Amino acid sequence: MCGHMFVVTGGPGSGKSTLIDALHERGFASMPEAGRAIIRDQVQIGGTALPWADKAMFAELMLGWELRSWHEASALENPVFMDRGVPDVVGYLTLSGLRVPAHVEAAAKTYRYNRIVFIAPYWETIFGQDAERRQDHEEAEATGRVMADTYARFGYQLVELSKVTVEERVTFVLDLLNAG
Template sequence: MCDHLFVVTGGPGTGKSTLIEELARRGLHSMPEAGRAIIRDQVRIGGAAVPWGDRALYAELMLGWELRSYHEAAALERPVMMDRGIPDVVGYLTLIGLPVAAHIEAAARLHPYNRLVFLAPYWPAIFTQDDERKQDRREAEATGRVLGETYARLGYRVVELPFRGVEERADFVLARVEGER
């Protein structure tokens, strides 16, 4: 187990990436989110692996990205904040009603993170859509719920982030990360 890898997960537009940027500013290592980068690249090259295209292929690319991020982060010694993790791929497939292939479930079980996972719940005050984030409010809420259930099913202790500004959220996370060390 990689006890120094801490996942921040949740639906789109819930402040995950902003929080992780703040934690990085405070000196923690971080790994970026797969989804946005994959979408940007796929749109740029005319690829089909996007959530509104070949969703199974999109999930496979996310899995590859998350595995690479996991191995890169595991080699670091200090706490690393992960903008999503391998179980997010399981949750994504569950959310969209596609089967979770055995190799994806195995990847989630064979690459454990710290058992403490931070869930950014749907927050109407900050939720926005853009060219890469096309989910509506209903799907954003459902995504957070399914991801929380997925991590819990895999044995993680899911802690919801408070509806507070980024600095207070960062303080909340840092206090719990320190408590885990």
Template sequence: MHQHERFFVITGGPGSGKSTLIKALVARGLHGMPEAGRAIIQDQVAIGGSALPWDDRLGFAELMLGWELRSHREARERAGPVFFDRGVPDVVGYLTLCSLAVPSHVQRAAGAFRYNRQVFIAPPWPEIFGQDAERKQSPDEAQATYEAMVGTYSEYGYELTHLPHTSVEERTRFILARIQ
């Protein structure tokens, strides 16, 4: 078994329950890697930086790439399954969504830093969607992000497993049943 086969990505649009699901998996004693975007936004705001999705999208994407590469490297040190709140291909999807060219090094990273072939994707869920200081996207942008991730992960050869709109506990059981 290749090491990356125990790396599971949970992706999708903003506000679809990904981070909450990762927290529930971690609460069960599994390993989780946090989302890059929210932390990068908080850090950039704190230091007056411009690598923000509403200011410098390419700079934001580069910081996300560095975060995802580091998360992938850190996950190698952990035993058992590791759940990622987004992965390297999300950076490609983000740039595509923003109609920006995807630099060749980002494409190479998405091809080289692999995860389990089965990727869990959270479809838009208007009933739980909310905006805050870091999540400024509209429900339409959340839908577009979801579609960009479907296209990107499919393009990189991943098989998408759509998460049901159910409780966190049921979603957790859904995932655990599929990774056994």
């Protein structure tokens, strides 16, 4: 386990990336979200590894991305904030009603993060759709629940982020890290 690697997870449009960007602006290392980058690349090249085309292949690309991010972050010494992690791939497959392959389950058990995982709940006020985020609010809420269940199943301690300003979220996260 890499105790300096902190996952921020939850449903789409819950403020995860905004929080991580704010932490990055304060000098903390971060790893970007896989999903949006994969969608952009697949659309650009006419690929089918997309959540609305080939969900299983999309999950495999996300797994590869998350493993690369894990290795890159594990080489660092100071805290790193991860925009999702390997267990998110398990959650995505579960949410999609697809079988979780043994190698994906093994990856989630092998590539560990700090036991504290921050979860951003569905937040109607800031939720929005765009070309890469096509989920509706029901799927966004369901994603948050599945990610919470998935991380708990893998033994992580979930800490829910309040629906407050970005600066208040940053202060909350940093206070929790300093207390630990």
